[in-house]
Amino acid sequence: MLVLVSIACVGSVESAxxxxxxxxxxxxxxxxxxxxxxxxxxxPETRRLTLExxxxxxxxxxxxxxRLTLEVDELGNITPTAQIEGNVVVGETVEIPDLYETHxxxxxxxxxxxxxxxxPPEAIxxxxxxxxxxxxxxxxxxxxxxxxxxxxxxxxxFVDKSTGEESRIAVSAQIVEIEAVDFFGxxxxxxxxxxxxxxxVGGVVGFPFIEDIIKFIFKRRRKG
Numbered sequence: 001m002l003v004l005v006s007i008a009c010v011g012s013v014e015s016a017x018x019x020x021x022x023x024x025x026x027x028x029x030x031x032x033x034x035x036x037x038x039x040x041x042x043x044p045e046t047r048r049l050t051l052e053x054x055x056x057x058x059x060x061x062x063x064x065x066x067r068l069t070l071e072v073d074e075l076g077n078i079t080p081t082a083q084i085e086g087n088v089v090v091g092e093t094v095e096i097p098d099l100y101e102t103h104x105x106x107x108x109x110x111x112x113x114x115x116x117x118x119x120p121p122e123a124i125x126x127x128x129x130x131x132x133x134x135x136x137x138x139x140x141x142x143x144x145x146x147x148x149x150x151x152x153x154x155x156x157x158f159v160d161k162s163t164g165e166e167s168r169i170a171v172s173a174q175i176v177e178i179e180a181v182d183f184f185g186x187x188x189x190x191x192x193x194x195x196x197x198x199x200x201v202g203g204v205v206g207f208p209f210i211e212d213i214i215k216f217i218f219k220r221r222r223k224g
Contacts, residue, residue, distance in 0.1 A: 044095035045130065048073040051090045051152055051174050052082055059180035063141040066176070068109055068152055070094075071133035094171055096156055100130045106157040109136040113150025113176065117141040128156070142180035150176045 053066045067083070073093055082089045099105065110123040119139040126134040142148060154171040 043098055045098045046073045046093060046095055047071060049092050049094050049172055052087050053176050054178060055088050056179045056181060059142045059145045059182060063139055066111060066138040066140055068136040070107055072131055090174060099158060103158040103160055107134045108155040108157055110153045111138045111150060113148055116148050145180050145182045148178045152176060
C-alpha cells in the first residue's frame with residue numbers, strides 16, 4: 001500500500017509541472033510594413049495664349065508690332081480685344097505643367113518670317129512663375145509689296161532646382177499671314193497690273209506720228 005501511494009504522489013507531481021513555453025513569432029504581414037504613397041502628379045496650369053498682328057501694312061514706309069501674351073486664363077472662351085484697331089487677334093487655351101516649386105521655368109518665343117525685317121531676330125526669353133504673365137513683342141517692316149507667311153513659336157524650358165537637369169517642351173506654333181501693299185495701298189498684283197497698263201498707255205501716247213494717225217482715221221470716217 002505504501003508503494004502504491006508513493007507512486008501516485010510522484011505521478012501527481014509530474015502532471016502538475018508547468019508546460020514548456022512556446023516560442024514567440026513576430027508577425028511579418030504586409031499590414032505591419034510602413035506604407036509609401038507616391039506623390040500625386042502636378043496639376044496643369046491653364047493659361048490663355050493671345051497673338052495679335054496686322055493683316056495688312058505698307059511696304060517700306062511703316063513698321064508695325066506683333067504681340068504674343070501668355071497669361072492666366074481669366075477670360076474663359078471670350079475672344080480678347082485687339083489693342084490696335086484693325087489687327088487680327090487669335091486666342092487659345094493651353095495647359096502647362098505646374099512645376100514652379102521644383103523647377104525654374106522660362107518661356108521662349110521666336111518669330112520666323114522670310115523676307116521681312118524682324119526685331120529682335122533671335123528668340124526672346126522670359127522667366128515664368130505661377131500666376132505671372134509673359135508678353136513678347138516684335139517690330140516688323142516689309143521692304144517690298146507681297147504676301148508674307150511666318151510662324152510664331154512658343155516653348156517652355158525647365159531646369160530642375162536640385163539636379164540642374166534641363167528639359168524643353170513645345171507649347172504652340174501659330175501661322176501668321178501679312179499682306180504688304182505699296183505706298184498707294186495697292187497689293188502687289190494690282191500694282192503689277194497697273195504698271196503694265198501704264199506702260200501700254202504710255203507707249204501708245206509716245207508712239208511717233210500718233211497724232212497724224214488719229215487724224216487720218218477720223219478723216220476716212222468722215223469721207224465714208
